Amino acid sequence: MPRLALVAALFASYAAPVRGQCNGSPALCERGYGTVSFVGTHNSYAVGSEDNLAVNQGHDVTQQLNDGVRMLQVQAHTKGTTIQLCHTSCDLLDGGSLLDYLRKVKTWMDANPQEVVSMLIVNIRNQPPTAFSSIFTQAGLADLAYTPVAPSVAVADWPTLGSMIESGKRLVIFMDNQAQYDVVSWIIDEFSNMWETGFNIVDPTLFNCQVNRTSGDPSTQLALINHFLNQVVVSFPAPFPERANVTNAATGEGSLGAEVGVCGEVIGRAPNFMLVDFYEYGGGSVFEVAASANGVTYNPTTPIAQPGGSSGGSTNGAGGTGTRDSAAASVFVPGSWMVSSLVLGGLGAALL
Numbered sequence: 001m002p003r004l005a006l007v008a009a010l011f012a013s014y015a016a017p018v019r020g021q022c023n024g025s026p027a028l029c030e031r032g033y034g035t036v037s038f039v040g041t042h043n044s045y046a047v048g049s050e051d052n053l054a055v056n057q058g059h060d061v062t063q064q065l066n067d068g069v070r071m072l073q074v075q076a077h078t079k080g081t082t083i084q085l086c087h088t089s090c091d092l093l094d095g096g097s098l099l100d101y102l103r104k105v106k107t108w109m110d111a112n113p114q115e116v117v118s119m120l121i122v123n124i125r126n127q128p129p130t131a132f133s134s135i136f137t138q139a140g141l142a143d144l145a146y147t148p149v150a151p152s153v154a155v156a157d158w159p160t161l162g163s164m165i166e167s168g169k170r171l172v173i174f175m176d177n178q179a180q181y182d183v184v185s186w187i188i189d190e191f192s193n194m195w196e197t198g199f200n201i202v203d204p205t206l207f208n209c210q211v212n213r214t215s216g217d218p219s220t221q222l223a224l225i226n227h228f229l230n231q232v233v234v235s236f237p238a239p240f241p242e243r244a245n246v247t248n249a250a251t252g253e254g255s256l257g258a259e260v261g262v263c264g265e266v267i268g269r270a271p272n273f274m275l276v277d278f279y280e281y282g283g284g285s286v287f288e289v290a291a292s293a294n295g296v297t298y299n300p301t302t303p304i305a306q307p308g309g310s311s312g313g314s315t316n317g318a319g320g321t322g323t324r325d326s327a328a329a330s331v332f333v334p335g336s337w338m339v340s341s342l343v344l345g346g347l348g349a350a351l352l
Helices: 003-015 061-067 098-111 129-139 161-167 241-247 256-266 285-294
Strands: 038-041 071-079 082-087 089-097 117-123 171-175 187-189 194-196 222-226 230-233 236-239 273-276
Touching: 038 117, 038 285, 061 071, 061 098, 071 089, 071 098, 071 273, 082 098, 082 129, 089 098, 098 117, 098 129, 129 171, 129 187, 222 256, 256 273, 256 285, 273 285
Parallel strands: 038 071, 038 273, 071 117, 117 171, 171 187, 194 222, 222 273
Antiparallel strands: 071 082, 082 089, 230 236
């Protein structure tokens, strides 16, 4: 082959669209971002022992991503001049700086170029978008951030996962308040693009896929369900890891699978984001639910991490690729979510 033809062929091969795996499945490459369901971790940085009532996850963000989590929710506070990831208060749980957290995400995304990841920032201290953009830039993630064509995008108008991966713009960042498209176009206002269900749920019968918060038309927006069950501790809602197997299950009353089914009845489609606590409970059932909603199978190459903080497993796409047992054997007894003993005094606020 002539040298110029060889160079042209090599260039064409390099520049050709990638059509391999997209979030764990080739079937998702042609799917619009707004038509895909992703498992998310509620307070993804709030990692530690389940004995701590401010903890929502048993494994750090790297393990979460390895196991298939593709929506990372964080709660941003300030500690001096630093944006810190804390739960309700930095005195209650300090998950470290946003910068350190984002550096872990950057390392993982660099090692997994076929994955689209989303983040949702709960901007507790109402910081301007520039306070966050500088940190994303410092962490090296600004170059991966997706910029929508407008401040608000209809659910049907988002690009395909394949095109986002090909462009290299495969990190979608939402913020619940203070987003300004004309200031930082890639920090996207949550509630003009997405609606949420209620949170701090202590009765599993209330996992009903009902719109709780939005500033737009829910029928044209992305949908997020807060599917994590709380228990009442000294009058405040707190995480309920003892029931996580049931809450995260693929089937059964109060399960994630059941609420996704309700969404099919209520809004005519599966939710885009499913935020859960202690995602590892259920042995992968949350990813099985997402895979089913996406019309693919869930078949990870290795088991996901186990409850109790013992990490294990390797990268599994959000779409998944086979079938796993949901490991949901418990039966809910009405009223059993009430905690009568004093576990921790002086919570001072609901554990959002």
